Amino acid sequence: MTSQAFGMASSLKRPASWYRDSIAVDLGSCPALEGEVRADVCVIGGGVTGCSAALHLAERGYSVVLLEAGEIGYGASGRSGGQILPGLGTDIATVQKALGLAQAREVWEMSREAVRLTAELVERHAIPCELAWGYLHAAVKPRHVKELQEFRDRMARDYDYPSLSWLEGEALREHVVTDAYPAALHDSEGGHLHPLNYTLGLAQAARRAGVTIHEHSAAVKIERGEPAKVLTAQGRVTADFVVLGTNAYQAGLVPALSGRIMRAANYMIATEPLTAEQAAQVLPRNDALSDANFVLDYYRLTADRRLIYGGEVSYDGREPRGLQARMDAKIARLFPVLAGVGIDYRWGGDVAITQNRAPDFGRLGSNLYYAQGYSGHGMALAGLAGKLLSEAIAGQSERFDVFAAMPHRRFPGGSVLRKPLLVLATHFFKLRDRL
DSSP states (O other): OOOOOOOOOSSSSOOSSTTGGGOOOOOOOOOOOOEEEEEEEEEEOOSHHHHHHHHHHHHTTOOEEEEOSSSTTOSGGGTSOOEEOSSOSSOHHHHHHHHOHHHHHHHHHHHHHHHHHHHHHHHHTTOOSOOEEEEEEEOOSHHHHHHHHHHHHHHHHHSOOOOEEEEOHHHHHTTOOOSSOSOEEEEEEEEEOOHHHHHHHHHHHHHHTTOEEESSOOOOEEEOSSSEEEEOSSEEEEEEEEEEOOGGGOTTSSHHHHTTOEEEEEEEEEEOOOOHHHHHTTOTTOOEEEESSSSOOEEEEOTTOOEEEEEEEESSSSOOTTHHHHHHHHHHHHOGGGTTOOEEEEEEEEEEEOTTSSOEEEEETTTEEEEEOOTTOOTTHHHHHHHHHHHHHTTOOHHHHHHHTSOOOOOTTHHHHHHHHHHHHHHHHHHHHTO
8 A cells, every 4th residue: 555645635525544545434425505405403514523413413303404514524533543532632620720620520520421422322323433442641751750640649539530540660561562651541431443434423323313414515604693594605504503513624604713723733644554463562452542742642553453643733734844754753763663664644634722722612692502622632522512512402501501611712813923822832842842
């Protein structure tokens, strides 16, 4: 198999990736919207958030139309590392500082529910997405060891979380065979899956529940009102409620939300299939792993024993200089046993981050709901977000409102300086990662 180059897709078809070449869910035709249609709810975005919201709303009896600008799973939901984890993109201490311990505990428990919901949806809808369990959060520096120990103790003391185990030395090498990490936390509630097949499986389940899906139907304008109107190039949806699940791909559709998130590109590679012996010298228990750096790296094995490795970051849409050589060198340093192993795929994709790295849920007016800004931690949480959106639209908003209470600030600098300031801040954290 020939190596694929890094880079974004030039069209709205799914980009070249191992995920795209290992699709196991046949969604069938989802033709572009033409003309005018009426629905109870119009969902914008065909990632995990949108597909989960559509599914849960349809199961409640709502008529739902889902609009996707490209193809289902085009964005991060179909390109990510596929890690299914409790928690948020920020430390739970950030939530506790903002909302207090009681509500932070609610958020933490709902993040655990998000993982259980993922497993439930996979089982209930027989989604072939290679779901597996076990996750390592690995220290790279001595200061990380102290931070992870403090996190373990705080989670046991304040959040009654029993699933973290401390690993070092030979106990750690039973999970990851490298000398790169002095210690790690093993989380038995974390896991990993094939993100594109999972997203396609949610979309398929939503269609079976009665949702109408239109691919290649970008929303170009939302006319607020009761009902609201969502316009595409060739059609219009009139709906009592609108759900915005576009995340990093909003493209100014709702200007009031744009400054609250920033797009950040991450990059991934997939090796050629490893032998059973090689896989046993990398991740012998098939855990997913991410390190404790601010600009972190993460990886896992696939069912056919490829190593999928992700990391690096770009905020300006341009591929970082020397990216390919740098990522290849990281793998070689971590796992000398993989010397000479071919790289079959290279791809990238965008996530949406918030200033505090906590997800941004909320509503505008009486009938426009949104969930965005998972900050690289959305594969499980986005599924729960869809369920919470359906609850809120049905008039049961208490759980949604716990997340919506999290305060969010716009990124400083306005449209001109926002990205340069974020790049500058990230350079600081990259330097700190090296210390």
